Amino acid sequence: MNRQPSIAIVGATGAVGREMLDVLEGRKFNHGELNLLASSRSAGQTLRYRGEPHTIKELTKDSFKGIDLALFSAGGSISKVFCPIAAAAGAVVVDNSSAFRMDPKVPLVVPEVNPEALNAMKGKAGIIANPNCSTIIMIVAVNPLRAAFGVKRIAASTYQAVSGAGAAAMDELATQARAVLAGGKAEAKIFHEQCAFNVFSHNSAMDPTTGRNVEEQKMVDESRKMWNDKTVRITATCVRVPVMRAHAEALNLTLAKSATERQVREVLAKAPGVAIVDDRAKNLFPTSLKASGRDEVLVGRIRVDESQDFEIRGGEVWATGFDLFVAGDQLRKGAALNAVQIAELMRD
């Protein structure tokens, strides 16, 4: 990549696209020309970036001539068609969709977890996949513990914001909430269930045989790919909650080696991309709102899970079972920030 790469953002008007602009601006990412691309419907609109209006252009096969870095967040079907075109035109492509994540030739990367997966790509054009948001938020919190103690099993329950389904889903939550508060009926268009004042199983498609939905399967498959470990055991229940933009997750862990709670805290305190929020006396822990707009994954409720084996040695509890409650901004670390961090690694 050049010193001053030219950038294309595909899906610039979406919730993640707008967040990408905010992250590039906030991180003072050096770049040359910036092309904001979207469907013909959005072409001609403007978005402000670094104080200047930028006009949205229509995405076409010719959009990537001279582009060094292409950040995609326009859905899997757009990515399937246009990521290979951008890569063939010479761009480093970071794709936020699920289209290429499980392709064995495509690196799937969280910079805090497996930056080495990018090594073979350095200096070359090609596609890099950004993982699923729930997976990113889980793996940033669990990876340091895996490095220190090993991880045999993760049982995750998610509390996922509606923003994972895009800006229209955030509008739907607000519209439904207004209707319900006014004594009216909520109309569901984006989701199959009312999202305001309700909690429901994730809206992704479900495997009729296993009973796992696509979101849950991603948490299993993508973690295994990034860790290059097919033995790690993961089960997840993915649930939508009436929250605008950050995902929370209750994580029940089984470590390979026993550890004390103090050791677990020490590891997490030094972990990149993690901020501990854990005040038992004041009952202050990660929440969706505290994570919103933050770059770090917030980790709290750090405690021994006494339902798994433990022993007392040297006056301390040594356990393999630990419970955590984490929250991360799915539009930011769960999508836009992780993509820009990948771009930064490719540039360095």
Place this chain on the structure above:
Amino acid sequence: MNRQPSIAIVGATGAVGREMLDVLEGRKFNHGELNLLASSRSAGQTLRYRGEPHTIKELTKDSFKGIDLALFSAGGSISKVFCPIAAAAGAVVVDNSSAFRMDPKVPLVVPEVNPEALNAMKGKAGIIANPNCSTIIMIVAVNPLRAAFGVKRIAASTYQAVSGAGAAAMDELATQARAVLAGGKAEAKIFHEQCAFNVFSHNSAMDPTTGRNVEEQKMVDESRKMWNDKTVRITATCVRVPVMRAHAEALNLTLAKSATERQVREVLAKAPGVAIVDDRAKNLFPTSLKASGRDEVLVGRIRVDESQDFEIRGGEVWATGFDLFVAGDQLRKGAALNAVQIAELMRD
């Protein structure tokens, strides 16, 4: 208890108290005199019951003369003082607070789970404890599986409605949601965190050493007491979500004996107090709203947890690990309905 018992409802104006009246009316519970009791602040107000206005009286030490059945839901400190007075006056007392739940002399009862715990009390005055709402919703779903296959471990993550903190908390959710939707700030009075459009660790007090909050400890201790089994392993992460009145729970189970998914479904289909809501093709499962106003605990997302040991025998997966997603109305089965069911058993 007489054929036509006289009833006192303590805390009649609260969220659970009002629900008790609704349940008594809906179940055509035969009774004589009805005394609605509350603090002096509420005395003189009226509540409609069976089409008639009933005037709230102030709770005093003399409120229980001639009362056969006293249903308490006015908080632990009121229960500690007045439940013994009501029992001494000759009443069967069903207490919805946590004051007596772990008292070894007090039966803790979910009628679908351990009705036999009432046997020694039949025909006598005394205190019976109604379990915590999250515990009731979990145990109604898990008990049939325990009876059929044994249960070694439960890892629960809850999605708890604000109604567990009373009618004022429901007002707070509505008030905060209106403020946020109008672009203003949410003011938190009942909870320590904003509840509108947010998810936060349960507001109950926390043990500074174990890091478990009181709600989580109740799920462990009360389940063990009802099952009379100190070996069952339970861990819980209790979380508030911006929902008015039903609790959902993601339950990760380890059975003692392996079973097929078909067997698990057959057991749950026949279980008292359980309704299966599980349509993989249409992605329809238990939600907070579907459970609201329902008597049954809704059970769905019934599936093998492949992160635990399993084997394939006779073309079927035999597993000890199962995941469920359940939802129950915490004001109804989690409180008022369970109390009235206990009263019905005591009358029979």
